[in-house]
Amino acid sequence: MNQFDVAVIGSGPGGYVSAIRCAQLGFKTVIIEKYDKLGGTCLNVGCIPSKALLDSSEHFENAKHNFAAHGIKIDTPKVDLTQMINRKNEVVDQTTKGINFLMDKNKITVLQGRASFESATEIKITKEDGTSEVIEAKNSIIATGSKPSTLPFINLDKERIITSTEALNLQEIPKHLIVIGGGVIGLELGSVYLRLGSQVTVVEYLDKIIPGMDATLSKELQKTLKKQGMKFMLSTAVSGVEKNGKTVSVSAKDKKGEEINIEGDYCLVSVGRRPYTEGLGLEKAGVELDERGRVKVNDHLQTNISNIYAIGDVVKGAMLAHKAEEEGVFVAETLAGQKPHINYNLIPGVVYTWPEVAGVGKTEEQLKETGVAYKVGSFPMRALGRSRASMDTDGLIKILVDEKTDEILGVHMIGARAADMIAEAVVAMEFRASAEDIARISHAHPTYTEAIKEAALDATGKRAIHM
Template sequence: MNSFDVVVIGSGPGGYVSAIRCAQLGMKTAIIEKYSTLGGTCLNVGCIPSKALLASSHHVDEIKHFANHGIELPGDVKIDLEKMIARKQAVVDQTCGGVKFLMDKNSITVFEGVGSFENATTINVTKNDGSVEQISAKNTIIATGSKPSSLPFISIDKERVITSTEALKLKEIPKHLIIIGGGVIGLELGQVYLRLGAQVSVVEYADRVLPTMDGAVSKELTKVLKKAGMKFYTSHKVQKVERNGDAVLVEALNAKNEVISLDGDYALVCVGRRPYTDGLNADKAGVKITDRGQVEVNDHLQTSASNIYAIGDVVRGAMLAHKAEEEGVMVAEQLAGQKPHIDYNLIPGVVYTWPEVAAVGKTEEQLKAENKEYKVGQFPFKALGRARASSDLDGFVKILADKTTDEILGFHIVGARAADLIAEAVVAMEYRASAEDISRMSHAHPTFAEAIKEAALAATENRALHV
């Protein structure tokens, strides 16, 4: 029986990064992945492929405005969806191949099959041909991720009633795509197909899309997407999803208890994700699963079995690839006797629509609920020279700071390159910077990052310079 210091079950961003860090720290490491490619949901059917399609569809959207730049194109723009999907897959294949390279580079043994516990130190790897190989693990890291959730009355046929996985490989552009759920995944994929010519309707149970983010952010993105043609049905509870041939009917109850009906050719179910522990046999190892299906862990990500840890989507907290990575590194370094830490308040969240949305720290709604005295500094992108030069005028930077100490409590951005700009906010908050600290730092001109400096100035005695 092969023996390892650490065995990681699952090769998503949390799992493979954890395995690399364990190997760097001198541990004999193995990773188990049930699929034929490494990278988990994120690289195969999540973050990477969706960003590839967002990039392709963004080009389509940009072409529509070329005339404003004095660029004339002969004839109409033609979209080859099959080629677009093929490019997306090439990006996925290259990225997953890169993970395989990193496993080889770091001498990490890869087992293809389903990993399940025989006991706390013995793991069965069931391969595709049905054969089973047993390996011994001094320590195990569970990184099995998550799967799309649904509603009890919805029958997902993966043809017309689909999840995000199927939405990444459609063979045609929908005529009318009905999206159930106005969260990150729904809005990103909705914008992809909106740009390609589909009618897109979003049905959301909450009173606004992106309900966990700052209200001002939600309002701004809704305004932009509505202008582009996306339709929203907020405060609507879906009651029925029915397929009839190539048609899909969605019925929902609005705030007035009226039933509204939407007819489309595809329904995309985006109502969240659930932790995935199927086939793990956690009970055989003494690992407890919570009522919500999550692996129960302590502050050190240690399960009820002292030599078994769990990270990423399968444990509590935000289901984010970079959160999983941080947890994977933390567990590896703990096993090596180090004392790492994670400040979960400083894990940024990003929506890769255009304009992008990014946030870290507290929302204004949270600060109000905590009765925290705060001040707000906000600056619009349309006041930036760089934004005007590139016609990226939508959005703003919003900084929330403690009213007394001026320490930054929350950072919220809607606008071009928000996904990259949020890193400055994370650094500032990690070192407990004040709004005035940022306002006194030089920001290159002309850049989108100047909006951060201006928002900080606005939070510091309302002295923004360019509004």
Template sequence: MSKYDVAIIGSGPGGYVAAIRCAQLGLKTAIIEKYNTLGGTCLNVGCIPSKALLDSSHHYEDAIKHFEAHGIDIPGEVKINFKKMIERKASVVEQTTKGIDFLMNKNKVDVFTGVGSFKDATHVVITSEKGEETIEATHTIIATGSKPSTLPFITLDKERVITSTEALTLSEIPKHLIVIGGGVIGLELGQVYRRLGAEVSVIEFMDRIIPTMDGSQSKELTKVMKKQGVKFFLSHKVSAVSRKGKEVNVTATDKKGNEVSFTGDYCLVSVGRRPYTDGLGLDNAGVKVTERGKVAVNEHLQTNISNIYAIGDVIKGAMLAHKAEEEGVFVAETIAGQKPHIDYNLIPGVVYTWPEVASVGKTEEQLKEAGMAYKVGQFPMRALGRSRASGDTDGFVKILADKETDEVLGVHMVGARVADLIAEGVTAMEFRASAEDIARMSHAHPTYAEAVKEAALAATEDRALHV
């Protein structure tokens, strides 16, 4: 029987990063993955393939809508080769997952393919087509991630009533895609197919899309996506989804109690994700789960069984790949006897629509609820020379700062490349910078980043220079 210092069940961003860090720290490490490719949801059916389709569809939209304004004339009709677009997406996924294979080999991490389940607290049984194999581990990290959620009355046939997984591998562009859920996944995939010509209707139970983000971001993204042709039905409660042949019917009730029907050829159910613990054999190891099915952990990400840890989507907190990565490093270093730290308030959230949406820290709603005295500095992207040069004038940067100390409490952005730009806000807040600190930093001109400086100036005695 093979013995390891650490066994990791799940090879998503949390799992494989934990494996690399464990190996760097001199721990003999094994990683167990039930699928034939490493990388988990993010690399195979999540973050990476969705961004590939977002970029491809963005290029198409630019070609048919924006190239002419830049003086680029394309003779003949611009056509979509959807099959090739999907093939390119698959190629990007393959390259990325092969990169994880390389990293495991480079760091001398043993990879086991099969379903990992606990025999007891120190033994993991790996079941595959070849049979069963048992390994012994001093420490085990549960990194099994999440799966798409659904509603009790919805039958996911994965053909017409689909999740994000199937939406990434369709063989045709929908004529009318009905999206249930106005969160990150629904909006990103909805925008992909809207760009490619589908009619897209987003049905959201709450009174606004991306409801966990700052209200000003929700308002701006709604406005922009409406201009792009996406239809929103907010404060609508879905009560039934049925399919007849190639037709899907969705029934919902609006805030006035009126019943509303929607008919399309595809329905994307994007109402969140659930922790995935199926087949783990947690009872065999004595590991406890919460009422919501998440693995219960303490501040050290340790389960009630001291040598077993859990990270990522399977535990409390936002379901984000980069959160899982931070937790993977955190647990590896904890096992090695170090004293790492994670500030969950400083883990950014991003929506990869165009314009992009990015946030870190407290929202204005959260500050109001907490009764904190704060000030706001906001700067519109349309006032930037760089935005006008690129034609990406939608959006803003908003900085929330403590009214007395000027410490930055939250940074919220909508605009071109803000998924990258939010790192400036994270850095500033990590070092507890004030709005004045950011305002006095030199920002290259012309750049999108100048909007951060201007928002900081606006929060500091309303000193913005370009509005």
């Protein structure tokens, strides 16, 4: 029986990063993946392929609507969806091969097959051909991620009624894509097909989109996407989805309780994700789950079985690749006797629509709920020279600061490259910077990040220079 110091189950961002850090720290490490490619949901059917399609569709959008204003004259551009999907697949292939290289470089054993616990220290790996082997691991890290959720009355046929996985590989551009769920995944994939020419209708049960983010961002993003042509039906409860040949019918009730019916040719069900623990044999190891099917862990990400840990989407907290990565490193360093830390308040959230949306720290709604006295500083992107130069004038930066100490409590932004700009806010808040600290730092001109400085100036009570 092969013996290892650490066995990592799942090769997504949490799993493979954890395996690398374990190997760097001198542990004999094995990573177990049931699919034939490493990288998990993020690299294969999540973050990476969706961003590839978002970028491709954004290029098409610019060619169709913005090139002429820049003095670039071209014939009317056409979409080659097959090539767009092929390019996406090439990006995925290159990225997953990069993970294989990192496994070899760090001398990590890779075992392909479905892992299930036989005991707290023994793991059975069953291959596709039915053969199996059992390994022994002093410590195990569960990093099996999540799967798309659905509603109990929806039958996902994965042809017309689809999840995000199928939406990444459509063979045609939908005439009318109905998106159930106004969260990150639905809005991103909805944006892809909106740009390519689809009519897109978002049906959301709550009264706002991206409900976990600051309400200002929700309102601003909805306004911007509506301007782009996306339609929204908020406070609307879906009651049924039926496929009729090449059409899909969604029945729902609006906020007045009146029955409505929406007809389309594809329906993307994007109502969140659920932790994936099926087939792991957790009961044999004695590992407990919580009421939502997540692996129960303590503050050290340790399960009730002392040598078994869990990270990422399979445990409590935001289902984000970068959160899983931090947790993977945290567990590896904990096993090595170090004292790592994760500040969950400072894990940013991002929506890769255009403009992009990003936030970190407390939202204004959270501060109101907890009775914290705060000040708000904001600055519109349209006031920046850099934004006008690139024709990306939608959006704003919003900074929330403690009323007495001026410490930054939250930063929320919508605008070009917000996904990259949010890192400045994370660094500032990690070092407990004040709004005045940011206001006094020189920001290169012309850049989008000047808006962060201007919002900080506004938060200090001084008037922003360019507003």
